[in-house]
Amino acid sequence: MDYDYLVLALGAHGNDFGINGVREHCYTLDSYEQAEDFHLGLLNRFLQFSETATQQEKVKVAIVGGGATGVELAAELYYTVDRLEQFGVHKIRHQTLDVTLIEATDRILPILPEDLSRKAEKTLTDLGAKIKTNVMVKGVQENLLLTEHESIEADLIVWAAGVQAPAFLSQQNLPTNRINQLEVQSTLQVKGQQNIYAIGDCAFLLQDNQRPVPATAQAAHQMAKTCASNICSQINKQTLQTFTYHDHGALISLSHFQALGNLLDQLLKRNWMVEGKVARMAYASLYRQHQYALHGFWKTFWLWLVNLMEKRIKPKLKLY
Ligand SMILES: Cc1cc2nc3c(=O)[nH]c(=O)nc-3n(C[C@H](O)[C@H](O)[C@H](O)COP(=O)(O)OP(=O)(O)OC[C@H]3O[C@@H](n4cnc5c(N)ncnc54)[C@H](O)[C@@H]3O)c2cc1C
Known part of the structure; x- marks a missing residue:
């Protein structure tokens, strides 16, 4: 298909950082289908547990990545087990669930101010979750997470740590960074290209504070507006706008x-x-x-x- 103007808005998906075993043994939540897959895995584990488990056993879920996805999932899991009793599943209670949240940096939710991170951490630990910060996962085996200092057993492992753009972008003779995002100028045109734009999670743009525009829906939405306006300006031979990210x-x-x-x-x-x-x-x-x-x-x-x-x-x- 030929084009006059091309907008690449391919998004991104989970980044396994090349760590052994992630693809084979972890659930990811990039798409609806993957979320459904995890949902089924969780229900199966609950069902199996309610048939066979002894009093001391627990349903262990490990979540790698203490960003918004990992933190929200951990809380949602406790809400789920709290509701199960209403459905006649008496063997699984709040205490039966053992969630471990693993984060490589020194606190969960690094995008939020520190005191809000601490509050989220307290809410989760009060619910019963174990939070391990400054912990790097080195490998994953079936039902086992390997870190530098310990191995963590889990019935289900969810990988929610970082994103990368589709790999084929780095094979297109276009400038990309190490996570395959296309490097764009402040007008959102791909560097060195007049008629190719990249926006959203697949675009890499440094802000004035030298931090990249984050891979979030609000940034993608703002980029889409600037990109649309710039294509019109380009057609009408007007000056293009530079993109400034407004963090709301x-x-x-x-x-x-x-x-x-x-x-x-x-x-x-x-x-x-x-x-x-x-x-x-x-x-x-x-x-x-x-x-x-x-x-x-x-x-x-x-x-x-x-x-x-x-x-x-x-x-x-x-x-x-
Ligand atoms: C579980 C989860 C929770 C999130 N929660 C939040 C949140 O609370 N707040 C927030 O701001 N952001 C959140 N995000 C991030 C947000 O979803 C993304 O930043 C946003 O969707 C990026 O928009 P996009 O248009 O760049 O990419 P996407 O929304 O990913 O859209 C890209 C589309 O391109 C399609 N595509 C990919 N490759 C090809 C191809 N080769 N050919 C054709 N089509 C292709 C994909 O199927 C997809 O539909 C969350 C992400 C996840 C995974």
Whole structure:
């Protein structure tokens, strides 16, 4: 297919950093199908456990990566086991679940201010999760994580540590970094190219503070706007805009137990820490804003109404 302008917006997927055994023995959560796969694996383990386990045994889940995905998953797992009893599964209780969250840096949620990281850590440890920071995974075997100093047994291992762009991008004679992201100029054109743009998780752009634009939905959304405007400008022979990333903050939902985050006010140049109900409302409203951007007002309204009804009539857990 020929093109006048090309926009590469291929996203990214989990990065195994070349560590042995990750692909074979870990679940990833990059796509809906992978999440379904983990869901089935978890249900199977619960089923097996409720048939055979003794009092002392536990369902062990290890999550590698203490970013938003790993932290939210850990909390969600505890919420799940708390609900299982309502479905007649009496053998699996809160104490039966043993979640270990492993993070290579010195704290979970490194994207959030330190005190919010500590609060998330406390919520998770209160729930019963073990948090291991400054721990690098060196290899994975069946039901076993190998780190520098110990081996961690787990029934299920989830890999949620870092991303990389599709490998074929680095074979296209275009400049890429070590995780296959395309290096772009501030106009979002790929370096050395006039008519090829790259945006979102597959693009690499350093900000003025020398940190890369993060691989998040809000950055992808902002890049898409600048890219669209620049293509129009290029067609009309006008000057192209330079892209500046505006960080509006981050929100983390620890299932029904807690929600927290920071909202950056561009106008007042202030950083608002939010927690509890306010954070939960902000989280929910972000989700609706996303639907609004995709579907417009009326469809978002009907989706909200359907969700409201489903909340009343549908079970809280999907046990199939
Ligand atoms: C579990 C999880 C939770 C997340 N939570 C958050 C969050 O709370 N907040 C946040 O800001 N970000 C979050 N993210 C990150 C966010 O999803 C991404 O930053 C965002 O989707 C990037 O948008 P994108 O358009 O660059 O890529 P994507 O949304 O990944 O879209 C890329 C698309 O390109 C398609 N594609 C790939 N290769 C090809 C090919 N060769 N040919 C054709 N099509 C192709 C893919 O199938 C995909 O549909 C999360 C990511 C994950 C995995």
